[in-house]
Amino acid sequence: MLYDISLHMLYAYDAPASNARHVIRLMPLAIPGRQELIAGSLDFTPSPEERNTFADFFGQPTTSVMLRAPHRRLDIRMQARVSVEARPVTGTSTLLKRLPQELAALWSLGAASPHHLAGPSPRAPDTSEIADFAKDFARPDETVRDIATALCERIYHEFSYDGDATHVDTTPQQAFRLKRGVCQDFAHVMIVALRSLGIPAGYVSGFIRTIPPPGKERLEGADAMHAWVRVWCGDDVGYIELDPTNNIPAGTDHIVVACGRDYADIAPVVGVLKGSGSQKIEQGVDVIPLQ
Known part of the structure; x- marks a missing residue:
């Protein structure tokens, strides 16, 4: 596109x-x-x-x-x-139980290293409530990709988009309790949940094309900056990107501006x-x- x-x-x-x-x-x-x-x-x-x-x-x-x-x-x-x-996902995603071994064997600390996305960060700290929520997805014999996709779907269905419910400084814990918020909140909740399972996850900032309803004109200025999540699925697959606000993989309608640990890195x-x-x-x- x-x-x-x-x-x-x-x-x-x-x-x-x-x-x-x-x-x-x-x-x-x-x-x-x-x-x-x-x-x-x-x-x-x-x-x-x-x-x-x-x-x-x-x-x-x-x-x-x-x-x-x-x-x-x-x-x-x-x-x-x-x-x-369009960048199709290739390779075989690592099983959750094998991910710690793959991470331990990876010595690189370069910019793309998943080690930077594995632990808590300023805007995505460890949160016991979100960790408890994520335990339902702690299935050692499932792939990281399948777990991340299921978690993305769960957030989409259980959280409501509400631009008035949160603000830029709302914490993941606050958004989780509200079960409401915007793309930034959903991305942070998903990141904290994945990291609690030992899965490296980071924040992606960018743009998304909005498509008007059938028969409606596209409104000038109606598109928006957006946020979604990148997930490290092991050596073979590397990173995938998932959009919990829309419950879709990031595709050709997602334009990347920056990637980091959380919003604070790439505001x-x-x-x-x-x-x-x-x-x-x-x-x-x-x-x-x-x-």
Whole structure:
């Protein structure tokens, strides 16, 4: 699939802000065999006094900007053309009972190592309630892929999508108790559950194309940033990606921006500034298929 993607984020401040430093992860990745970034641009108004691009721990391009002068609003615009290919899962997924041996035999600590995704992380800590929930899936003679797929389906059916129930700082435990939330919450709950079973799992941030109901026009700006889960299924298969919000494997409608342990590693925009009062944030995303 070939897509044109555009995103607009507006930060409006009650009082002028200054000395703002932001780290931005909004540009889709180039992933060999999965996703090609054909062209892309990232623009800011006002223009930052400093702008740098660097690779984060996971080797992903990241933009850092500094705006020293007072400003009452910050506009961020991203445009990209991306080609996404279907990547079938090949190989045989490891049985859960054999996964510890495969992990122990893997010495690499490179960016793609599952060891980084095996233990608790800042936004996906060990949670006894979620671990108890996951025990139903602790079937040693089943494959990791089958267990992860079943857990994805369970979250989809037992949790309700509710954009007003949670916020960006809601913990997995809080979302689990509510049984409500958004894609970020469902991804974090699934990650914590999988890790409690000894299965390495991480957070994927990106875009998803939304398809309007039959007979309805596609609404401009109705698409959204999205989150889903990557799961390490052993040496033979490697990683698969599952979307618990929609109970589907991530496919050609999923465009990857960044992968990390949890949301804290790869938040789309994070930073600090000097100011007072509150801020208002608006966002619009268009994911337009070209073929």
